[in-house]
Amino acid sequence: MTWALVAIGGAVGAACRYLVDVAVTARFxxxxxxxxxxxxxxxxxxxxxxxxxxxATPDDVVTLLGVGFCGAFTTVSALAWETVALVERGxxxxxxxxxxxxxxxxxxxxxxxxAIGLSISA
Amino acid sequence: xxxxxDLPAPAARPSPLVAAAVVGLGGAVGALARAGLxxxxxxxADQWPWSTLVTNASGAALxxxxxxxxxxxxxxxxFARPLxxxxxxxxxxxxxxxxxxxxxxxxxxxxxxxxxYVAANLAAILVGCWLGLLLSRRALAGxxxxxxx
Numbered sequence: 001m002t003w004a005l006v007a008i009g010g011a012v013g014a015a016c017r018y019l020v021d022v023a024v025t026a027r028f029x030x031x032x033x034x035x036x037x038x039x040x041x042x043x044x045x046x047x048x049x050x051x052x053x054x055x056a057t058p059d060d061v062v063t064l065l066g067v068g069f070c071g072a073f074t075t076v077s078a079l080a081w082e083t084v085a086l087v088e089r090g091x092x093x094x095x096x097x098x099x100x101x102x103x104x105x106x107x108x109x110x111x112x113x114x115a116i117g118l119s120i121s122a
Numbered sequence: 123x124x125x126x127x128d129l130p131a132p133a134a135r136p137s138p139l140v141a142a143a144v145v146g147l148g149g150a151v152g153a154l155a156r157a158g159l160x161x162x163x164x165x166x167a168d169q170w171p172w173s174t175l176v177t178n179a180s181g182a183a184l185x186x187x188x189x190x191x192x193x194x195x196x197x198x199x200x201f202a203r204p205l206x207x208x209x210x211x212x213x214x215x216x217x218x219x220x221x222x223x224x225x226x227x228x229x230x231x232x233x234x235x236x237x238x239y240v241a242a243n244l245a246a247i248l249v250g251c252w253l254g255l256l257l258s259r260r261a262l263a264g265x266x267x268x269x270x271x
Contacts, residue, residue, distance in 0.1 A: 077214070080247035084252050
């Protein structure tokens, strides 16, 4: 584990998550937490692809882009908070939709990314 | 006491690029903490990933505490939320590792474990965040304050 790569990837990933969230929320509003959904789905696809390619990828690249960037680009603390806030505001159906989109989209895209990565590196 | 994330007036917020730099600083520390725990508590692709579950549950609970404290005690805060909330705790918790680990469990013939793992993560982050918010609001504002439920 190269800690500097984790820190650099983590800093860039978290900053990109913030900027994507600001841009997506400005464009699509906050009826659902579209910003958090966007980073989590994109990050799941990217990390799946990277893990699929990991046999043919240097460990440092996986550490920088996977553990650092994708790890910090995606988040569940904001997902938890935004879901709880949707329930507190009296819109539990939106909370359920947020969780459903996260799980179905995140796992689906992670599986797709992994499959593509494995087929490329095979 | 509401903890609406949209409460601070736009004028009180740092510019997006300044905020992104503050978020990045917190994110570096959060990612190091997450990677450190994963390094201490490794798992094979066909095993239950304890470190990510513990990271996600603790990070969501701490965000609940942080947001309750900021809303009740520091409503005009400009930097603690991007530094500690969006940056540190956002970079500490992760969704991409959760989803890829779950897919790997399916790939290595443990679909039941994958289902349980995803359900455990969702339950732990929601209950953790809610308890963090509720208990902090009560501790800060008295026993009758702090919940809409």
